[in-house]
Amino acid sequence: MTLTPLRRLLVLATGVLLLAGLGAWSVLSAADRAAEENKPRAGGPAFTNGKVDLADPGRFVFRNMATGPQRDRLVSVPAGTAAGAARTTSDVSCLRFHAAAGTGVCLQATTSLGRPAYHAQILDSALRTVRNYPLAGIPSRARVSPSGRLAAWTVFVKGESYGTSFFSTRTSILDTRGWKLAPNLEEFAITLDGRPYRSTDVNFWGVTFAQDDDTFYATLSTREQTHLVRGSLSARSVTALAENVECPSLSPDGTRVAYKKRVLGKAALWREHVLDLRTLKSTPLAERRSVDDQAVWLDDRTLAYALPAEGRTGVDDVWTVPADGSGTPRVLLSDAQAPPPATR
Template sequence: MTLTPLRRLLILATGVLVLVGVGAWSVLSAADRAAEENKPRAGGPTFADGKVSLSEPDRLVFRNMARGPRRDRLVSVPAGTAAGATRTASDVSCLRFHAAAGTGVCLQATTVLGRPAYRAQVLDSGLRTLRSYPLAGIPSRARVSPSGRLAAWTVFVKGESYGTAFFSTRTSILDTRGWKLTANLEEFAITLNGGPYRNSDVNFWGVTFAADDDTFYATLSTREKTYLVRGSLAARSVTSLAENVECPSLSPDGTRVAYKKRVLGTAALWREHVMDLRTLKSTALAERRSVDDQAAWLDDRTLAYALPADGRTGVDDVWTVPADGTGTPRLLLSDAQAPPRATE
């Protein structure tokens, strides 16, 4: 069939209309999906915009994960009525967050030259930014020392999960007294199993600080094993204490660490334990689900941690459990991410 100029024009016009229709359908579909994802969950938490402070007594401050316009915002609730309380929402968004003594560290997503990037924001008690630092990868862990003077963060520079075979991390510690940044803990001297150690596959993550603003504990990974290490910022060194310890969290009294222990041959990949640092004896906790989190101590007797929410993809709930192995897990906050920090 011979294509006349008129027929060619009609075919071209038809093609343009089809493309326009497909484009419009794609835009509308994307808008519908975004609207659905942004739609608050029926029965979910309620919100009120307001001031969130890290120094307001008896309130929990945490990352809100409920879908809607306040997703990822830092919010606060009264500590005694956390579960059903209206959440006071700030305008600060974080992917990871921790605070102590009026200092917060917030790991955020941002853009640099139009490309996705990440940064660490050091916040004062009113959530104002004091300093900002670019991050080398995807945020994973964040901690502030009990005095508020030290902050630590871990990012994935390769891979996105501790449960995968191939990942690499970078852990940094910041001293806010002189804004001195230790960019990579892998530069520290390592004593492993009683002797000096160095290997290209070393990774650190999950820093937790003691009260002296020098001593810290962390996970060291090498040759497919993990270790609890005790470190000194002043000495720029770490020493191994025990094997099969991940994401330690030091108790307020400084005598124990909560941690996740890899458990083989069970449905749970990790089981939460507490170790006595004097004896290195561990106690398994009553939570039998797999906890992939760095737990937080609400007090000397109670731990809080995040677990994936049932039926809500990409959302966590915060649970608590006694730290001595007794009791049963209890839901503390829905649509939230640990650690909720009780301000003082």
Template sequence: MTLTPLRRLLILVAGLLLLGGVGAWSVLSAADRAAEENEPRPGGPVFAGGTVRLDEPGRLVFRNTAAGPHRDRLVSVPAATAAGATRTASDVSCLRFHAAAGTGVCLQSTTVLGRPAYRAQILDADLRVRRTYSLAGIPSRARVSPSGRLAAWTVFVKGESYGSAFFSTRTAVLDTRGWELVPNLEEFAIVLDGRPYRNKDVNFWGVTFAKDDDTFYATLSTGEETYLVRGSLAARSVTTLTRNVECPSLSPDGTRVAYKKRVLGKSALWREHVLDLRTLTSTPLAERRSVDDQAVWLDDRTLAYALPADTRANSDDVWTVPADGTGSPRVLLEDGLAPAASGAAG
């Protein structure tokens, strides 16, 4: 049958209407799916309006992981009543976060020319962006010095985790006083077991700062071993102290390092320990589950760390445990990551 111009036009219009309907249905379906993902979890945390600040004493600021419109946003709660407290939500989203003395570092996911990209933002006490830096890979760790003057971050540039057979990290340190950036700690001189050392397989991660804004501790990986190193920014060098230490976190009094220790066995991959820096004596903590996190010190006696939530997919809970090996773990926050004491030194 020969189609007349009018019949062809009618078929074309009908086809466009059909495609338009399918397209509209797809858009609406995607919107419905997004709305469903952003629907607050029944029984989940309660949110309220207000202002999140990094210099407000007596509060914890952390990344919210509860399903809903505030997922991944920085929120704050009273430190004394953190469990179950109403959360004040900001409009700042982070994949990794830490703060101290009114300075925050927020590692974010973004897009550049339609492709995934990552960046580090330095925040002031009002969560305003002071500087932005492009990242070479997937955010992993972030830290701010007790004074708020230094910030460090680690990203994966290959692989997916510290448990992968093949991975590479890049760790940067930023001095906010003059905005001087050390883009890669691998540039620093290394003293390993008392001798100068250099190898192309060197990786650093998990920086933690002392109060002098020069000394830092970190993990060094090389030759299938991990080491705790003490470094100096001024001397641009690091020295190994002991083995099998990952993701160190320096205590507020500067005498101990909390860390995850790789262990053998079916029950755990990493166990949380505390190392006395004077004697290099290590104490296992009461937490017996595998903790893949850089713990934070809430005070000189208490550590906080994240574990995947048991019953809620794609969420985490913050737990605490005494730092001397006694006691037992307890939940501090459901649906949260990376707590930082607002207004306090880190």
């Protein structure tokens, strides 16, 4: 059939209308999906506007994981009434976060030229960005020393889970006094089994700091074994202390390390333990579920850690358990990731 100029015009107009309708449908569908994703969970935490201050005494500051527009924001609650308190919301979003003595480290994701980009933000007590450092991969762990002087972060540069056979990490330590960065702990000298050690498969993750702003502990992985190492930032060296230790967290008194211990070979199952650094005796904790987190010490007797929330994909709850192996795990915060200790 030969199309007359009028029929060509009608066909063109019809096509334009169809495309416009399809475009409107796509926009509305995307808006509906976004609205559904941002819809607050029924019975979830309440939020209030206000000031979030890392130096505010008696408050937990943590990453909110409740669905809604505050997802991933840093929020704060009074430590004594954490479970049911309304959350004061900031405008800072983090994938990983830790703070001490008014200094915070926030590992963030952004988009650059259509591709994900990751950054470590050093925050002051008012959550203002003091320094920004590009990251080589997906954020995994973050820690600040008790004085607030040192910050550490770990990222995955290959693979996205410690439970997989093939992954690679990069761990960095920053001294905020002079802004000196040790970009990769793999450059430090290693002592393993009393001898200098080198291997191409070395990975580090999960730094935790002592009070002296020089000593740190971390996980060293090599030849399918993990080791607790004690390091010196000034000497640029680490020494292996014990096997099968991951994501250590040093107690406030500096005598013990909480950690996750792999309990079923290569399977991604871990049990929380506490290691006495003087005797190297390890105590399993009352938490029997698999904990894939770097726990925090709320005080010298209590640990907090994140576990996937039951029935809610992509959401964690924070639980606590006594550090001596006694007691029963209890929920501290829902829709959250483990907070640093409240400022005293």
